[in-house]
Amino acid sequence: MMAGRNFSNRKRSSSRTKIIFFTLLAISALILIGLGSAPPAKENDYLIKETDYPKKHIDWIVTYTAGGGYDTYSRAIAKILPKYLPNRVNVVIKNVAGAGGRRGSAVLYRSKPDGYTLGMLNPIGLMTSDIVKKSTEFDITQYTYIATCVRGVAGIFVRTDSEFNTIKDMQSAENVKFATSGRGSGTWLWGKLVKGIWGVRVHMVSGYLGTTEYITALLRKDVEAFTIGFTSPLIPYFKSGEIKPLLIFTRESWDLVPEAATLKGTPFGELEDFSSDRVIAGPPGLPDEIALLLERSLLNALNDPELQEWSKATNNPLYIRNAEETVVSIKKTLELVDKYKDYFKD
Amino acid sequence: MFEAFTDALGYLTDPITITYIVLGNITGLIFGVLPGLGGAAALAILLPLTYGMDPMVAMFFLAAIMGAVPFGGSISAILLNTPGTAVNAATCLDGHPMAQKGEAKKALEIAATASGLGALFGVFVLILVLPAVRSVILLFGPPEFFILFLFGLATVALASMGSFLKGLIAGGAGILFSLVGYSMVFGDLRFTLGSEHLWDGFSLIPVIVGIFAVSELINYALRGGTIAHGEASISGRSFEGVKEVFRQKKNLLRSSFIGTVIGIIPGIGGAAANFVAYIEAKRRSKHPETFGTGNPEGVVATESANNAKDGGALLPTLGLGIPGSVQMAVLLGALVLHGLTPGPLLVKDHLDIVLALVLGLVVSSLLASTFGLLTAHSLAKITRINVHYIVPVVLSFCFVGAYALRENIWDVLMALVFGFLGYGMIRFDYSKICFVIGFILGVYVERSFHQSLMMSYGSFRIFLERPITLFLLVLFLFVFIFPFVKKKIAVRNNNS
Numbered sequence: 001m002m003a004g005r006n007f008s009n010r011k012r013s014s015s016r017t018k019i020i021f022f023t024l025l026a027i028s029a030l031i032l033i034g035l036g037s038a039p040p041a042k043e044n045d046y047l048i049k050e051t052d053y054p055k056k057h058i059d060w061i062v063t064y065t066a067g068g069g070y071d072t073y074s075r076a077i078a079k080i081l082p083k084y085l086p087n088r089v090n091v092v093i094k095n096v097a098g099a100g101g102r103r104g105s106a107v108l109y110r111s112k113p114d115g116y117t118l119g120m121l122n123p124i125g126l127m128t129s130d131i132v133k134k135s136t137e138f139d140i141t142q143y144t145y146i147a148t149c150v151r152g153v154a155g156i157f158v159r160t161d162s163e164f165n166t167i168k169d170m171q172s173a174e175n176v177k178f179a180t181s182g183r184g185s186g187t188w189l190w191g192k193l194v195k196g197i198w199g200v201r202v203h204m205v206s207g208y209l210g211t212t213e214y215i216t217a218l219l220r221k222d223v224e225a226f227t228i229g230f231t232s233p234l235i236p237y238f239k240s241g242e243i244k245p246l247l248i249f250t251r252e253s254w255d256l257v258p259e260a261a262t263l264k265g266t267p268f269g270e271l272e273d274f275s276s277d278r279v280i281a282g283p284p285g286l287p288d289e290i291a292l293l294l295e296r297s298l299l300n301a302l303n304d305p306e307l308q309e310w311s312k313a314t315n316n317p318l319y320i321r322n323a324e325e326t327v328v329s330i331k332k333t334l335e336l337v338d339k340y341k342d343y344f345k346d
Numbered sequence: 347m348f349e350a351f352t353d354a355l356g357y358l359t360d361p362i363t364i365t366y367i368v369l370g371n372i373t374g375l376i377f378g379v380l381p382g383l384g385g386a387a388a389l390a391i392l393l394p395l396t397y398g399m400d401p402m403v404a405m406f407f408l409a410a411i412m413g414a415v416p417f418g419g420s421i422s423a424i425l426l427n428t429p430g431t432a433v434n435a436a437t438c439l440d441g442h443p444m445a446q447k448g449e450a451k452k453a454l455e456i457a458a459t460a461s462g463l464g465a466l467f468g469v470f471v472l473i474l475v476l477p478a479v480r481s482v483i484l485l486f487g488p489p490e491f492f493i494l495f496l497f498g499l500a501t502v503a504l505a506s507m508g509s510f511l512k513g514l515i516a517g518g519a520g521i522l523f524s525l526v527g528y529s530m531v532f533g534d535l536r537f538t539l540g541s542e543h544l545w546d547g548f549s550l551i552p553v554i555v556g557i558f559a560v561s562e563l564i565n566y567a568l569r570g571g572t573i574a575h576g577e578a579s580i581s582g583r584s585f586e587g588v589k590e591v592f593r594q595k596k597n598l599l600r601s602s603f604i605g606t607v608i609g610i611i612p613g614i615g616g617a618a619a620n621f622v623a624y625i626e627a628k629r630r631s632k633h634p635e636t637f638g639t640g641n642p643e644g645v646v647a648t649e650s651a652n653n654a655k656d657g658g659a660l661l662p663t664l665g666l667g668i669p670g671s672v673q674m675a676v677l678l679g680a681l682v683l684h685g686l687t688p689g690p691l692l693v694k695d696h697l698d699i700v701l702a703l704v705l706g707l708v709v710s711s712l713l714a715s716t717f718g719l720l721t722a723h724s725l726a727k728i729t730r731i732n733v734h735y736i737v738p739v740v741l742s743f744c745f746v747g748a749y750a751l752r753e754n755i756w757d758v759l760m761a762l763v764f765g766f767l768g769y770g771m772i773r774f775d776y777s778k779i780c781f782v783i784g785f786i787l788g789v790y791v792e793r794s795f796h797q798s799l800m801m802s803y804g805s806f807r808i809f810l811e812r813p814i815t816l817f818l819l820v821l822f823l824f825v826f827i828f829p830f831v832k833k834k835i836a837v838r839n840n841n842s
Contacts, residue, residue, distance in 0.1 A: 066386070066393075066676045067678055068675065072683060075683055100528070103542070175803070177801065205800040206796075209530075212669065222487050222801050236689030236691050240690045
């Protein structure tokens with residue numbers, strides 16, 4: 001049964017719940033009497049003969065705590081992915097949070113390149129935290145990138161009743177208070193860019209933990225604006241008429257909020273590539289055949305109708321890139337970080 | 347509204363839903379009893395099981411887990427002096443001395459009754475305030491939080507049992523430990539000794555497990571014997587604890603209110619609620635000197651507060667999509683995985699889901715309480731087992747609990763280190779409660795203070811210009827200065 005199912009189907013889903021419940025009971029009984037055994041391999045288990053992989057479950061590292069955006073996407077994908085893996089092995093979520101995503105990234109980096117450890121990374125987050133303190137535990141260019149599942153769309157956001165309607169309004173203000181987590185975070189990076197590129201006198205109010213706190217800070221009038229690299233959680237607030245985008249950092253209009261101002265026609269279109277993508281990767285040195293198998297399975301899973309439906313129903317858009325495109329995109333972002341590095345100095 | 351309510355109630359007559367509520371309840375009790383494993387770990391681990399369920403049934407199941415955890419935690423707090431979860435830490439203070447006196451059954455009954463009633467209170471407030479949640483939540487910004495946190499921190503002065511100076515030292519040490527790690531305000535690392543493990547500072551669970559549980563187990567291992575001293579009877583009169591709770595209506599209501607209000611504050615919620623309620627009960631008690639020696643008032647206060655806080659924490663979680671605690675953050679993730687979008691429109695568009703959570707919480711809390719009342723007598727027998735059998739088992743669970751939430755072996759080491767620190771505090775009579783209050787609130791006081799000043803471009807007037815801050819400041823001064831003035835006047839009158 002799909003998690004992203006429509007609510008009008010409740011009666012049907014109730015009976016399905018019963019079926020699942022009794023199936024679970026039956027399975028438990030089978031295990032208890034010692035009849036549980038591994039399911040037979042399917043005929044369409046391509047590549048299995050060459051690699052004999054995977055034989056056991058795959059660990060999927062989420063570099064943030066349970067309940068956040070990375071965790072939710074990871075769990076949604078991990079639920080579908082076994083369908084497309086040879087032997088239908090399970091994908092087990094492991095939240096290895098800490099140090100702004102760096103701890104989990106380091107654990108993934110150090111893991112054995114045998115295809116049994118994957119993870120969802122936040123490349124731009126790692127790049128910006130490297131600006132504050134270069135990590136010695138991983139090198140972002142060395143991971144084995146498998147796919148991109150989400151493309152972050154960044155922007156500047158204000159209250160709907162704000163005096164600021166355009167970037168020009170902000171430029172003429174004496175000071176504009178922006179909410180941020182703190183130095184080295186994505187919001188801090190974007191705030192610095194807004195200050196450096198458009199000359200807005202950004203006054204950062206730091207100490208807010210993530211998107212929900214930025215939203216509250218804005219609605220509570222602690223601050224007048226904020227920038228984030230991943231806009232989707234704001235969609236309900238656009239719909240409820242509380243928050244509006246002042247500027248979206250994309251080259252073309254954004255399909256989810258088509259009326260919002262963008263970078264179209266400005267010389268800063270390349271800022272779109274500063275995006276907060278969510279990328280699936282393995283440790284450095286993952287054998288090609290395993291990486292290829294994982295890429296194909298993941299791309300299939302990301303295109304699965306059930307996942308697509310969930311994505312639409314919950315405003316969690318999917319943006320799919322293969323391994324090669326992912327690497328190109330990360331390279332571009334790294335070049336941009338280097339190009340604009342002077343803006344990030346204190 | 348009515349239709350959604352009857353729809354949600356209808357699920358409560360469905361055998362499948364009832365089965366899942368019972369399963370959730372049992373799971374919650376187990377995760378609550380085991381030190382360190384709390385609601386957040388339970389939800390994160392069991393979330394995949396709900397993928398195939400009808401979202402309504404899934405919500406009943408998850409709420410049932412959340413509803414049972416706090417009472418589960420009080421069982422280990424009372425019997426073993428090792429809080430099952432962070433929100434039960436203060437229950438150890440009087441619950442365990444009751445067990446030592448042979449009153450474990452009564453203490454468990456008090457915890458069961460106060461938990462159930464506290465949960466009902468929290469949910470009642472939740473339903474009452476939910477329509478106006480937006481305006482209530484948005485009234486409190488960093489300056490208001492600063493005064494509230496300061497309030498909490500100042501209670502260290504009231505919480506120190508025995509030496510006042512030692513209480514302040516313990517509180518100060520707690521604050522210092524809370525400042526380790528990356529400071530979001532300053533954007534820099536503090537006191538990390540060059541270790542990447544300390545980037546995020548000390549995690550709350552290992553600290554609580556260490557200070558309260560491991561330290562106590564070290565103490566037991568060295569002491570030997572049984573938990574209940576001497577030949578004191580563990581039977582007690584039937585439902586004596588239930589009657590005790592009803593005798594303390596004021597304490598129950600006040601503590602439930604404190605729990606609900608603190609539960610609303612994102613981040614600190616549950617962990618602080620039980621301490622603040624405990625200290626307030628002590629301050630208002632006719633016999634404050636008996637707190638810490640097995641006064642039932644202490645158990646009523648902490649257990650009603652830590653269940654009421656869930657109703658409070660659900661307010662920002664459901665009303666605005668802002669998680670009130672780690673557990674609530676996982677719940678938000680669960681909502682998304684079930685195709686729902688948390689945020690301002692959730693209550694409007696999916697009231698039935700909201701009600702499923704509310705009803706699940708209530709039913710599960712009451713179930714857990716019933717379980718507690720029915721089993722209190724049997725559970726109390728644990729206090730008659732030689733601690734040399736208990737210590738290795740509970741210690742293993744402590745380390746599993748410290749490890750589970752972040753799956754980090756470092757946290758196990760920290761639980762051990764804080765265990766020795768806690769043992770030192772027991773030996774040299776330093777207040778653990780003061781340490782933990784300092785540890786929980788220290789970093790929040792600092793953050794809200796700096797945020798307030800950043801908001802006002804460095805002007806301290808922000809604390810005087812906002813009506814709620816001003817009101818809280820006056821209240822603060824009144825609460826802390828009035829008793830001294832009253833005492834002075836009394837002394838002067840006596841002299842004259």
